[in-house]
Amino acid sequence: MAAGDVHVKTIEIALPSGQLHTNALYKNGRHQCRVNLLVVKEVEQQDGTWKDVPLSKEETYSATVTAFGGPSLPLPSGWSCDHDKNKYDTGLRTFGSEPSAEIIPAPVVAPIELIPRYLRCSPGTPSDTQRFMGSIVVGGKVYTTNSNNRTYVEITPVTPYVLKASDLTLYMDADAYAFGGSKGVDVDVYYYTPPSGITFLDNLGLLNPVPVNNEGQAFETSYVWHVGNHGIRMKGGVIRASSGAGLRMDMVQRGVTGSPSIRFSMRPTIMRAIRFRGWIDTRDGDNNSPWRLWDNFGCEHVFYIGWLDDRNVLQLRS
Numbered sequence: 001m002a003a004g005d006v007h008v009k010t011i012e013i014a015l016p017s018g019q020l021h022t023n024a025l026y027k028n029g030r031h032q033c034r035v036n037l038l039v040v041k042e043v044e045q046q047d048g049t050w051k052d053v054p055l056s057k058e059e060t061y062s063a064t065v066t067a068f069g070g071p072s073l074p075l076p077s078g079w080s081c082d083h084d085k086n087k088y089d090t091g092l093r094t095f096g097s098e099p100s101a102e103i104i105p106a107p108v109v110a111p112i113e114l115i116p117r118y119l120r121c122s123p124g125t126p127s128d129t130q131r132f133m134g135s136i137v138v139g140g141k142v143y144t145t146n147s148n149n150r151t152y153v154e155i156t157p158v159t160p161y162v163l164k165a166s167d168l169t170l171y172m173d174a175d176a177y178a179f180g181g182s183k184g185v186d187v188d189v190y191y192y193t194p195p196s197g198i199t200f201l202d203n204l205g206l207l208n209p210v211p212v213n214n215e216g217q218a219f220e221t222s223y224v225w226h227v228g229n230h231g232i233r234m235k236g237g238v239i240r241a242s243s244g245a246g247l248r249m250d251m252v253q254r255g256v257t258g259s260p261s262i263r264f265s266m267r268p269t270i271m272r273a274i275r276f277r278g279w280i281d282t283r284d285g286d287n288n289s290p291w292r293l294w295d296n297f298g299c300e301h302v303f304y305i306g307w308l309d310d311r312n313v314l315q316l317r318s
Contacts (some may be wrong), residue, residue, distance in 0.1 A: 003046045006053075009144040010040040012151040013134035020154060022234075024092050027125050027157040030298030032082060034119035035088055035153055037063050037134040037145075039113050052111035059138050063115045068131040068152045071142045078125030082118040087201065088298040090118075093161060095196055121157040129156040145189070156234075159300040165317040169193040176263045177249070177272075183230055185249070185256055185278040187314075190314050191267035194295065202294035203270045204251040205240050210285035219274070220250040223286035229258070234278040234311040238273050238291055239264075252276055273305055275314050 014036050015022055025033040041059070042050040065081045067073040075081060119132070131154050135144040145151045170192060177187040194200060211221035224235035239247070247264035249256040253276055264272070271293055291303045305317040306317060 001043050004243060005044045006139040007042055007141070008039060008040045008136065008138050008148065009050070009052070010038065011134060011143050011145050011148045012038040012083070013132065013145045013153055014038065014151065014154050019234045021156070022153075023091065023156040023158050025037045025119065025121055025155055026160040026297055026299055027121040027127070028122055028160045028298050028300060029120060029122045030086065030088055030108070030294065032074040032086060032088065032090055032120055033155055033172050034085070034116055034118055035065055035132065035134070037115040037117060037136065039040050039063070039136055040111050041138055042170060052252050055113055055138070059136060060113070060115060061294055062137040063117065063134065065117050065132050065134055068133045068146060068308045071144050071147070073133060078122040078318040079130065080120050082120065085116070085118055089296045092158075093297055104240050119155060120168060125157060127157055127159065129154050129164060161299075163194060163198070163301045165316045166318070167195055168316070170316070177260065179260070183232065185276075187252065187262050188275045189262070189264055189266070190273040190275070191269055191318065192271040192273070193267055194271075200269060200271050200293045201296055203238070204292040204294065205238055206289040206291055209237065210287050213282040214280070216250055216252040216254060218247075219253070222289055222291075223307060223311065224280065224282060224283045225286065225311050227277070227310065231279045231281060232277065233282070233284075234275065234277050235280065236273065236275045236305050236307055236311065236314045238305070253278065253280065255289065272316055273316070275312065277312075286306060
């Protein structure tokens with residue numbers, strides 16, 4: 001070798017906990033499990049000695065996680081590796097008042113560089129334990145934790161949990177909006193709050209909403225039905241508004257004079273449904289469409305909006 005040559009003195013892979021194995025990964029395609037690559041790079045000096053130097057941006061970017069074995073082995077089918085953490089929490093759901101916590105490793109001492117990577121596992125992937133190694137390209141050569149120091153981690157993905165309607169806490173605001181009596185407009189807002197430690201992050205809405213004439217741009221209808229003369233109809237469905245405040249009537253149903261505001265911020269949850277009563281010139285329909293939401297661990301939960309009392313009251317079902 002000659003002055004200016006580089007090589008990797010150390011490359012290891014480890015879990016933040018320091019353990020060899022974890023099952024803290026829901027196989028839903030969104031949840032991530034963090035692993036750390038620990039790397040030391042050296043460059044040869046004029047006098048033949050070696051000096052620790054930082055990785056280049058390109059070298060750091062090349063760091064990845066693959067199946068344990070040869071340097072060209074891909075990840076197992078259904079697995080993927082991300083450079084960055086996404087918005088979903090790591091770790092597993094806890095029960096009761098104990099919060100879920102990500103284990104953060106102690107700071108490493110220079111010249112060791114810590115490179116985090118994040119593994120994901122798709123739905124339907126077998127729950128077999130998989131062994132992984134780290135790799136990095138330095139000086140045009142691939143270094144792996146199998147050939148250097150022979151370190152690895154093992155991950156056993158687990159099936160995501162599923163919330164039922166009975167797991168949620170309901171708060172109904174029967175006075176969100178009302179005007180004009182039995183022939184006017186009346187809006188009830190339903191708030192659904194998940195158990196402690198769970199937060200809904202993504203409201204995907206209804207899979208197959210009922211088409212409604214003059215539907216509000218932030219609303220999707222599960223059912224709409226006439227309730228007597230004068231074109232008065234009940235409709236129940238979900239709201240896709242991004243904020244809990246500032247909901248206007250035309251976001252639910254267009255054509256209401258003045259598009260008044262609807263009270264919509266009584267509970268801090270994005271899982272909110274509405275029962276609207278008013279004049280709607282449209283056909284009746286009841287699709288019983290699935291309502292999909294993703295929580296803070298990326299787990300998907302599916303519910304259905306049913307009804308009671310001649311469609312005057314919403315009933316959430318699993």
